[in-house]
Amino acid sequence: MSNDAQQFADQDVRITFDETLVGRPVEADGGAPIAGGQAGYRTTFKGRLTGRRLAQGDPAWLWLELGDLVEAPQDFEHAHVWVDEAYVYFLDEKRS
């Protein structure tokens, strides 16, 4: 799992665990702004949920932690990635 203390220090973050999510296969549309610039990038991840959910601020901005990555950008060095719950698509449902 990720190094939360370092990554989310001072960002009003709460992390909880939802057992019902553990191991569920998903695809997620990720992306982020490029630091210091005016452009961003989009990318797709595919893997299994770890069960960890992150809520930031109020109203809560919800994120799910994705591991066992089978699709990620080439050379993506991380074992886990947090993805916005709004763009997570469950692959074990007929339609998400």
Add this chain to the structure above:
Amino acid sequence: MTTDPLHTQLCDEYGCEVPIVAFAHTKDVIAAVTNAGGIGVFGAGSRTPSELRSDIQWIRERVGDKPFGVDLLMPASLAEGNREDLEAQIPQPQRDFVAKLMADNQIPAPKEIVHGDGQMLKHARESLEVIFDEKVPIFASGLGSPAFVKDEAHAHGTKVWGLVGLPRQARRQIEAGVDVVIAQGYDSGGHSGTVGTFTLVPEVVAMAEGTGTLVVAAGGVSNGRQLAAAITMGAAGVWTGTIWLATHESATEMFIKQRLIEARAEDVYQSRAMSGKPIRQLPSKYGDAWKQPGAPETLQMPLQGMLVADILAGIKEARMEDWMTSPAGQSVVGIHEIKPAAEVVYQMVEEAQDAFDRIVGAPVA
């Protein structure tokens, strides 16, 4: 009964005279377009919260109660890792290539370089607070989903727009009840999706039918014929970006404006050389260098951005014109001269009216 096809639901709901939305990083363009009857949306991705507040107040002083918006690049994924660990992963051949580029071409090391501090969630939230506090009419998210702040935005009188590149993203935003989905096709500038505008827009329009969410078409739009086509496809208007870079009001460097005029649609290419992700942009010596035989592969995000931060900053500081670039869409084909933003609006409207005239065989009222 005669109706004006250019008076869409976007005009009814937002009070604009024409359904043309201009995305730009220069606030003068935003004010000019809004005052010409469209809707200017300010790209504030690189602004601090205090700068953003000043920008909003500056725009409001010039447009009064007319509609305008602010666009933020909300993140959609967050990867762990600190800067030191990531820098250690940059391969030596790529480091050597960049060092040689700088030495061979007298590209100076930058005096100052700005690194992100990794606190994307916090920064996004602070900017949102400014937008809501200032009661900006429109908040647009140019990347991640804005759904989580929809209710808070509405409580402050702010409408929520979300830009999408895939039908499944559009479905999620429509289900969440965002006010406008901007369906952006492949031909757009910057980081575009993989689906063409003509394919994406009708599909998203069909999804949104009867939901109350409006659809605005984006990607490759630079003239009135395309505006008419977008409305015919069921969109409530168009979202445009590249076309405003070459207006009088734009802060874009003059030599970039000249290159925008000269560029053909096929000249703007997608390059990974800036960030590691494909960004459609004007050609430059920097982008070309990464395509030459013997050049190493570009790295993935975020390593490529870290690798080339110094060389890009050095190019910019030294104003090396041939080496500088700008994100631009295939709609550069519609840029023929530098003119006032209002004139671009009026011309687009006239062209759209002509297009509708040709369809119905009579002038549009």
